[in-house]
Amino acid sequence: MTIEIQTGHDLSDEIIDMMNQQRVQEYEINTKNFRQNEQDSTFFFLRDGGQVTAFGMLKPITLIHQGQMTTVLGIGNIIARDKSAGNGKQLMLSIKAYLDDKQRIGLGFCNSHVAGFYRKCGYQVLNDLPERFRYPLASLNGEKEKLSPALNSLCHDPIGGFIEALQSDDDHIYINQPFW
Numbered sequence: 408m409t410i411e412i413q414t415g416h417d418l419s420d421e422i423i424d425m426m427n428q429q430r431v432q433e434y435e436i437n438t439k440n441f442r443q444n445e446q447d448s449t450f451f452f453l454r455d456g457g458q459v460t461a462f463g464m465l466k467p468i469t470l471i472h473q474g475q476m477t478t479v480l481g482i483g484n485i486i487a488r489d490k491s492a493g494n495g496k497q498l499m500l501s502i503k504a505y506l507d508d509k510q511r512i513g514l515g516f517c518n519s520h521v522a523g524f525y526r527k528c529g530y531q532v533l534n535d536l537p538e539r540f541r542y543p544l545a546s547l548n549g550e551k552e553k554l555s556p557a558l559n560s561l562c563h564d565p566i567g568g569f570i571e572a573l574q575s576d577d578d579h580i581y582i583n584q585p586f587w
């Protein structure tokens with residue numbers, strides 16, 4: 408197994424097609440436009456003998472909370488193509504190692520049915536944060552302004568203190584990009 412890391416602007420048409428098709432297979436619809444919206448994202452491809460077995464991305468996001476800006480890497484587009492074979496975990500461990508190496512905070516959202524998976528991969532999972540996020544530019548571009556309160560958030564903070572700062576009050580947490 409090898410992990411390949413690529414920036415969004417270097418992705419081939421072939422690999423974008425593969426992700427688009429996999430997203431349709433998983434969700435019946437692909438809501439992502441990798442070529443247009445993910446030029447600055449970092450993509451992770453887990454390969455076994457050349458075949459991609461799992462993939463995911465980190466997207467630069469700026470958060471504003473208590474008037475203070477923090478840049479994080481939004482964890483998204485996590486899919487294991489071959490399931491229940493340890494590929495998802497290996498992918499998430501590689502992403503965690505990358506965040507540790509770069510000393511960057513990783514933050515994503517997930518349904519409760521996959522919360523246990525992220526916990527097993529060593530991520531912090533919380534259910535009281537997602538409903539506080541707001542995307543103020545939502546009405547300009549037809550995006551969601553807020554998330555379903557049923558979602559959980561997943562986080563890896565190599566520095567420490569990030570989640571504690573967000574939990575110190577109930578204020579909204581504003582984001583400069585649509586939900587990822």
Ligand SMILES: CC(C)(COP(=O)(O)OP(=O)(O)OC[C@H]1O[C@@H](n2cnc3c(N)ncnc32)[C@H](O)[C@@H]1OP(=O)(O)O)[C@@H](O)C(=O)NCCC(=O)NCCS
Binds near residue numbers: 520
């Ligand atoms: C979620 C997903 C990435 C997991 O990948 P996977 O390769 O099937 O999972 P793994 O085989 O690596 O499992 C790692 C561990 O997590 C556990 N696990 C896997 N899915 C789980 C789930 N839904 N809930 C709880 N635990 C789970 C496994 O039992 C395993 O435990 P172990 O380490 O004790 O053996 C994969 O099921 C998937 O692609 N789902 C569809 C897309 C999706 O929902 N992505 C997440 C978007 S937020």
